[in-house]
Amino acid sequence: MSKGVTPKSENYSKWYTDVITKAELADYGPVKGTMVIRPYGYQIWDHLKNSLDDEFKKTGHTNAYFPLFIPKSFLAKEAKHVEGFAKECAIVTHSRLTNNEDGTDLIPDPKSKLEEEIIVRPTSETVIWSMYKKWINSHRDLPILINQWANVVRWEMRTRLFLRTSEFLWQEGHTAHSSASEAKEETLKILDIYKDVVENVLGIPVLCGMKTDAEKFAGAETTYCIEAMMGDKRALQAGTSHYLGQNFAKAFDVKFQDADNTEKYVYATSWGVSTRLIGALIMVHGDDKGLRLPPNIAPIQIVFVPISKTEDELNNIKTYLSPMFEYCMQNQIRYKWDDREKVSPGYKFNEWEMKGVPIRIEVGQRDLSQGNITLVRRDTSEKFVDQIKIITPKISKILQQIQDFLFQEAFKFQKTNTHKVTDYEEFKTLINTGAFIECGWDGDSETEMKIKADTNATIRCIPMEQNIKNLACVYSSKKAKYQVVFAKAY
DSSP, rough: OOOOOOOOOOOOHHHHHHHHHHHTSEOOOOOOEEEEEEEHHHHHHHHHHHHHHHHHTTTOOEEOOSSEEHHHHHHSSSSSHHTTTTGGOEEESSSEEEETTTTEEEEEEOOEEEEEEEEEESHHHHHHHHHHHHOBBGGGGGGGGEEEEEEEEEOOOOBBBTBOSEEEEEEEEEEEESSSSHHHHHHHHHHHHHHHHHHHHHHOOOOOEEEOOOSSSSSSSEEEEEEOTTTSEEEEEEEEEEEEEEEHHHHHHHEEEEESSOEEEEEEEEOOOOOOEHHHHHHHHOOTTOOOTTTTOOSSSSEEEEEEHHHHHHHHHHHHHHHHHHHHTTOHHHHHEEOOOSSHHHHHHHHHHHHTTEEEEEEEEEHHHTEEEEEEETTTOOOOEEHHHGGGGGGGHHHHHHHHHHHHHHHHHHHTTTOOOOOOHHHHHHHHHOOOOEEEOOOOOOHHHHHHHHHEEEEEEEESSSSOOOOOOOOOOOOSSSEEEEEOBB
């Protein structure tokens, strides 16, 4: 176990924070609730960002950027939408500071009070739709398929690094369409992209489904989501895609002239994921040694640690490993040569284990005479000693094996801790130990709220595939309208 990391079994929350700080992913910012994403953590975000961006562009989406500041009046135009963010909005009231009377402090200049308060972006629907009103006139202007990579501010009272901070990074897509069917198709297309990237890049299995009315995005007609099980068996909403209908178009009076010369309101979607996915990555794959990163997301996929006493020995090892370096470059494998002199090999081993590097290659002077290297897998801690000429052409295959292993391990964990339940007493027992509960729900919001009040569990999603034949509601015993998944969540 790495020094300074609390065991998961002892205190899961403390373990999570320890891993973040010890692996140098992030640190606490000077303003309460904010975080500094350190270079290693930002590299993970960069890889995720690039993976998603590639998929967005393949489907015709383009990136743009909209202002951080939003007039308060814009939010007031969409009452249902703003209701979901009102308590979290940061507000700008003055445009400058000035010295107080005795010159000992800075205060908002009373003369600079703004005529209209400005909201710091909690999400961008309102400002984007104010622009769509200018840009959309005809059906020829549609669809508009825009994505934005940005920061947002939601003044959270209880924060946790990556999972819930007052400021975080995310992407938000906002599209405009000429028909409901086209917008609905877009919503599900994005959900598929999220599922594909989260499962195949992050190695995190997810459930796809629809949110209930109580849990959907404020202002949406329908919200679809991907839900993941964390290492403590709680759920985390990993991404959402919303069909907005004509709600925002009506709020901002965005109409277009259709091909039949009739004037119609635009149909819309919005969708997003955020840096909380890094939190999910930690909680799904991490262990008591720190991170375990799937190779597809790892900033460093292989670290080479030479064991030498002199500069000549170091140079000999570097020359010896040159075929592996060449293989990595030819196959676009991200690697690091760790030749630091001031720290011991043991220190390096622990550090790279903490940072979750998938493969560690150790080479000492004795290995050179025998033609060997030592390969250590971070996912299983297995250690292999073999000829360099045998291992080198297998590197890509081993990385894929690690990627597959971490996904399958997480998938098995999710399945093992997912239970089909028909009895409410059993429901309460299992939910308290941590689990995904598959059960029937009568579709009544009152039933949903009573279960939430009783257990702190929420309906995470209504799965896409439904099997309600002979299924009764777990709480009311009435005929089930939906098969749902309940869990306690972050």
